Amino acid sequence: MHIEKLSLFGFKNYEEVALTFSNEVNCLVGENGSGKTNLLDAIHYLSMTRSAFNTIDSQNVKFGEEFFSIRGDFRLSEKALPVLCSYQEGKGKTFKVNKKEYARLSEHVGKLPVVLIAPNDTDIIRDGSEARRKFFDAIISQIDAEYLDNLISYSKYLKQRNSALKRFANVGRTDYELLKIYDEHIIGLSLYINQRRSDFIIDFEKLFQNHYDKLSEGNEKVSIHYRSEASDSDFKELYNNALRKDLALERTTMGVHKDDFRFTIEGKPLKKFGSQGQQKTFLVSLKMGHFDIIRELKGFKPILLLDDIFDKLDSRRIQHLMERVVNHDFGQIFITDAREERTRTILNELKISANFYRVNRGTVIQ
Numbered sequence: 001m002h003i004e005k006l007s008l009f010g011f012k013n014y015e016e017v018a019l020t021f022s023n024e025v026n027c028l029v030g031e032n033g034s035g036k037t038n039l040l041d042a043i044h045y046l047s048m049t050r051s052a053f054n055t056i057d058s059q060n061v062k063f064g065e066e067f068f069s070i071r072g073d074f075r076l077s078e079k080a081l082p083v084l085c086s087y088q089e090g091k092g093k094t095f096k097v098n099k100k101e102y103a104r105l106s107e108h109v110g111k112l113p114v115v116l117i118a119p120n121d122t123d124i125i126r127d128g129s130e131a132r133r134k135f136f137d138a139i140i141s142q143i144d145a146e147y148l149d150n151l152i153s154y155s156k157y158l159k160q161r162n163s164a165l166k167r168f169a170n171v172g173r174t175d176y177e178l179l180k181i182y183d184e185h186i187i188g189l190s191l192y193i194n195q196r197r198s199d200f201i202i203d204f205e206k207l208f209q210n211h212y213d214k215l216s217e218g219n220e221k222v223s224i225h226y227r228s229e230a231s232d233s234d235f236k237e238l239y240n241n242a243l244r245k246d247l248a249l250e251r252t253t254m255g256v257h258k259d260d261f262r263f264t265i266e267g268k269p270l271k272k273f274g275s276q277g278q279q280k281t282f283l284v285s286l287k288m289g290h291f292d293i294i295r296e297l298k299g300f301k302p303i304l305l306l307d308d309i310f311d312k313l314d315s316r317r318i319q320h321l322m323e324r325v326v327n328h329d330f331g332q333i334f335i336t337d338a339r340e341e342r343t344r345t346i347l348n349e350l351k352i353s354a355n356f357y358r359v360n361r362g363t364v365i366q
């Protein structure tokens with residue numbers, strides 16, 4: 001699958017631009033703030049129906065304009081697929097594929113997948129457990145629709161249980177029968193979520209480690225551990241034991257909504273002991289693992305969007321990364337870099353041919 005053409009009107013810092021891409025490597029080069037990432041974001045919009053960086057559509061309309069439109073001509077197994085996403089102040093967003101509008105935007109998500117690796121993705125490593133749960137939950141949900149259903153139900157019951165706990169504190173009386181009903185639902189769902197996360201990480205870690213080893217020449221030992229208070233224990237007992245604390249704090253203090261995925265390097269927490277380059281290598285390997293899963297699931301390769309990927313990586317890791325990206329049959333690739341010479345040198349050394357696009361304040365020279 002690849003995108004052949006992209007046209008923008010009034011999107012972020014672009015008044016009007018139309019580009020034709022290579023179905024292999026495309027490099028977007030130019031100064032900071034020129035609009036390189038905005039082009040990747042436009043492709044992300046066409047895949048995910050929203051921006052990867054600013055989910056408020058109105059803020060993605062060019063300052064002073066009233067609407068934006070993003071058109072992409074995709075090709076999926078030889079079939080042409082024109083995709084049009086437009087947004088107008090007051091009217092909202094419409095999304096059309098082959099001129100046909102979707103009833104719900106969610107119908108489109110997953111049809112033309114992209115994997116984006118961007119600098120602020122290091123949140124997955126540096127932030128609290130929520131960022132990691134979100135990352136893995138999104139991947140598992142792509143593979144297993146039942147998992148997504150269970151997650152949605154779990155968060156619904158959790159919300160209800162938390163408001164009940166608040167209500168009990170306000171009225172000074174606890175309805176134990178009601179709590180029992182919530183707990184039964186929550187425990188059933190937790191068992192599924194817990195087991196699925198645990199099984200998934202065992203498989204995913206192998207994909208991930210394979211990428212990390214290749215990028216780092218196998219010199220560093222990294223791992224991902226799924227951590228759940230509830231693993232190997234009786235959920236019912238855990239909920240009973242936590243009840244006094246839950247009533248005192250007026251919220252559910254224990255459960256799979258607190259799970260974490262521990263990232264380590266040489267057995268130590270990556271966040272504290274990993275260098276910036278090692279953290280970036282870890283992140284890239286996580287995303288490449290995600291790429292593998294989508295490719296397996298869909299039977300075709302997602303588009304790979306690499307935003308400022310070279311920063312913080314040493315030249316050997318960059319070389320291994322690029323070799324992998326090109327030889328490990330990744331499909332269409334977009335790379336942004338503020339340092340054109342660096343990208344040109346890397347690609348020349350590896351004899352990789354690419355299309356270059358010089359971006360300058362919302363204009364692009366191909």
Ligand SMILES: Nc1ncnc2c1ncn2[C@@H]1O[C@H](COP(=O)(O)OP(=O)(O)OP(=O)(O)O)[C@@H](O)[C@H]1O
Pocket residue numbers: 011012013014030031032033034035036037038039059060061062063308336337338359
């Ligand atoms: N709604 C908008 N209207 C006009 N300009 C916008 C809008 N949203 C963002 N911008 C502009 O887009 C520019 C940022 O573009 P982008 O993030 O693509 O830069 P970049 O080339 O990737 O830079 P860097 O090399 O620093 O990553 C900023 O100048 C910002 O002001």
